[in-house]
Amino acid sequence: MSESRQHNLAIQTNTLNVNKYSEPGQDEYSTNSTNDQQTSTPTKLIKDKELKKNKITVSRNYLLMDKVELEKNGIIGWKLNLAMLLRSKAYDLLMIILIVLYTILIFIYFAFADTYFSDESNQVVFYIIELSILGIFCVEIGLHLIAFKSLYLKDFWNIFDLFIIILSLTFVLLDIFVENSVLDGILKIRGIFRLLRVFLLVRKLNTLRVKRQIQLRQLTANGYDLRSPLERVLEILNGLRDQLDIEETKIIQDLNYCIKVISSNQLYEANLDFDGQLENTKDRNEVQMLLQNYSKVANENQEQKKQRRMSKSPTIGGLNHWDDSKFQITNDKIDEMLVLNEQAKAELENLQKLEFNIFKIQDYTQQNELITVTSYILAQQNIFQTIQLQYKTFRNFISKVQSGYKDVTYHNKTHAADLSQTFYYFSHTQGLKEKCNIDDVEFFSLIVAGACHDHEHAGYNNVYLVETQDTLALRYNDVSVLENHHVASSFAIMQEPGMNILAHLSKEQYKRSRAVMIGSILGTDMSKHFSELGKFKTRVGSQEFDPSGTDKDLTLTMLFHLADISNSTKPWDICQKWIDLLFIEFFHQGDLERNRGSPISYLMDRLTVNIAKAQIGFLDVIIAPSYQAANLVIPIPSNLSNIENNKATWQTKFDEYEDQMNRDKERFKLTALKL
Ligand SMILES: [Zn+2]
Incomplete structure (x- = not known):
């Protein structure tokens, strides 16, 4: 559809709506500020022109204003409360009852005007009731005038209502106090009065109808409901708050918090506001540091880049040369393809267990643990067969x-x-x-994604790369710099001859495979930890949680991320080894930062960080909550008990790591003295 045609349609739609809404009844055509923001500028301009053409002034009706807007219009204090009361459902109900009563009364009167009500005493009773109802209508207008002030009078129809009610009152009073003969002489009053009563009734009913219509129109200012579910939720919460009694301070405060959080667009970020949560200021600061570091985009420099250790390709000497034929490897044949010693084979028996020790495989396979583990997993599940992938291609790629x-x-x-x-x-x-109904292509993609997820990582985090304006940070605009590079560089390998492991997949399968790899690898960016965990927890806690349907990707990405940070959920020996290796890398970056004179990244200063203490915080704030959430999807009690055991063991290691830190301090002093 061409753009101009779309605009024509927009004009038609708007014209229709203007006509629909500009019927006599209440306000002028009102625009909804929220929807205005969503309207594209050209469409909006056309809409404005159309409105002018139709001579309809765009202004916001007082019935549409929220508390804040009313306050801006000078309606404050008890008048604001009165204004909110006049817009409440209870008030509308009261008005409906009155109008119904008045309608019945009028009908009865008309039906028996010449019989029952011809008797003067009966007519007086009727007049008293009618006067009371008209009096209430008068008080109602008075209250509106007090509450909404000039806003109320801006609406012509309100002035008209006021006029009719005063006129009705006058007629009733005339009818009661002035002699019939005199009245008959002045006007043909009875006929006019009957008409006026009907008219008043119609106006009152119309006011309620229009009030309802305005509320509905607020939802559909363009004839379409363009609001996001989030906007609807906010509207519901705002409405709920506005209808609450002012004394319900706790509920109002809670609702205000909900509205603030939802409007802030940081629904899934960690709570950095710990009022009353942690007594100890030191703990509080540490936890806050952890949260801040894992909930914002982190950042390298050309100078440091040069200092980075260059990659050394490990030798692939321990592996047999593969069969060149169109061989599709099976479970039994994998051992033929990988020359594995008995020790390696024995450890590979544990491939599906939490206790599996990758360091052993690293030793036993002469540094070919990545080729070995991925080939073994895929062969064990017959993936080469089921997705018709030649092992040769995979082997080229994974090498x-x-x-x-x-x-x-x-x-x-x-x-x-x-x-x-x-x-x-x-x-x-x-x-x-089973839980996520992972198919073979997806499983293959996830295992390959695991193999690729830190490809060409130079040992510096995103904060460092951004800070030092590394070429990668420039290429990826400071957003998930490493993760983007891990994905892109891995896919680049597939472009090389004989390495396209996805070439044999159908177009749909390729799309899915690529999406799974990109999603899972980008999901390993620690700065997304809290926001993704927040979404995950929200979904897991919801009744509609569907890990094999709508929540499949979210669940897979979360579990992939948890596998990435799983060190502390493994048996102690494996856990400690990983953490020691991690901190060698961290402290290396910290040293470079110190040498550059730039701030040392969180957890990377060997002169201040006690690894054991840092691990306790990491386990409490990052690992335990996320693994507990995952435990609601798949049972992982061994991981959870390892977390507890490891935490207890770290607690016994404070002194040991404190000594290590002090030795570093001494060494640093000596080096500084030499310089
Ligand atoms: Zn990783």
């Missing part, structure tokens, strides 16, 4: 990926293999495969 990992202590090929294996444990031992 290149493995050699792309740099010789850093933590973010290396061992860690990549560890993620794939841990995810395998989640999927095939703890039931994630």
Whole structure:
């Protein structure tokens, strides 16, 4: 559809709506500020022109204003409360009852005007009732005038109502106090009065109808409901708050908090506001540091980049040369393809277990743990067969990926293999495969994603890359710099001859595979931890949680991320080894930052960080809550008990790590003296 045609349609729609809403009844055509923001500028201009053409002034009706807007219009204090009361449902109900009563009364009167009410005493009773109702209508207008002041009078129809009621009152009073003969002489009053009563009734009913219509129109200012569910939720909450009694301070405060949080667009961020949560200021600061560091985009410089250790491709000497034929490897044949010693085979028996020790495989396979683990997992599940992938292609690809990992202590090929294996444990031992209904293409993609997820990581985090304006940070606009590079560089390998592991997939399968890999790898950015965990927890807690449907990707990404940070959920020896290696890398970055004279990144200063203490905080704030949430989807009690055990063991290691820190301090002093 061409753009101009779309605009024509927009004009038609708006014209229709203007006509529909500009019937006599209440206000002028009112615009909804929220919807205005959503209206594209050209459409809005056309809309404005159309409105002018129709000579309809755009202004906001007082019935549409929220508390804040009313306050801006000078309606404050008790008048504001009165204004809110006059717009409440209870008030509308009262008016409906009155109008119904008045209608019945009028009908009775008309039916028996010449019989029952011809008797003067009966007519007086009727007049008293009618006067009371008209009096209430008068008080109602008075209250509106007090509450909404000039806003009320801006509406012509309100002035008209006032006129009719005063006229009605006058007629009733005339009828009561002036002699019939005189009246008959002045006017043909009875006929006019009957008409006026009917007219008043119609006006009153119309006022209620229009009030309802305005509320509805607020939802559909363009004839379409363009509001997001979030806006609807906000509107409901605002409405709920406005209808509450002013004394319900606690509920109003809670509702205000809900409205503030939802409007802030940081629904899933960690709560950085700990009022009353942690007594100890030190704990509070530490936890706050953890939260801040894992909920914002982090940041390298050309100078440091040069200082980075260059990658060394590990040798692939321990692996047999593969069969060149169109061989699709099966479970039994994998051992033929990978020359594995008995020790390696024995450890690979544990491939599906949490206790699996990747460091052993690293040793036993002569540094080919990534090729070995991924090939073994895929062969064990017959993936090469089911997705018709030649092992040769996979082997080309995974070898290149493995050699792309740099010789850093933590973010290396061992860690990549560890993620794939841990995810395998989640999927095939703890039931994630069934829970999320993971198909072969998806499973293959997730295992490959694990292998690629830190590809070419140089041992510096995103904060550092952004801070030092590394070429990668420039390329990826400071957003998930490393993660973007891990994905992009891995997919680049597939473009090389003989390495396209996705070439044989159908277009749909390729799309799905790529989406799974991108989603899971980008999901390993720690700055997204709290926001993603927040979404995950919200979904898991909801009755509609569907891990094999709408929540499949969210669940897979979360479990993939948890596999990435699973070190502390493994048996102590494995856990400690990983953490020591991680901190060698962290402290290396910290040293470079110190040398540059820039602020040292969180947890990376060897002169102040006690690793054991830092781990307690990390376990409490990051690991335990996320694993507890995952435990609601798949049972992972061993991970949870390891977290507790490891935490207890870290507590016994404070002194040991304090000594290590002090030794570093001494060494630093000596180096400084030498300089
Ligand atoms: Zn990782």
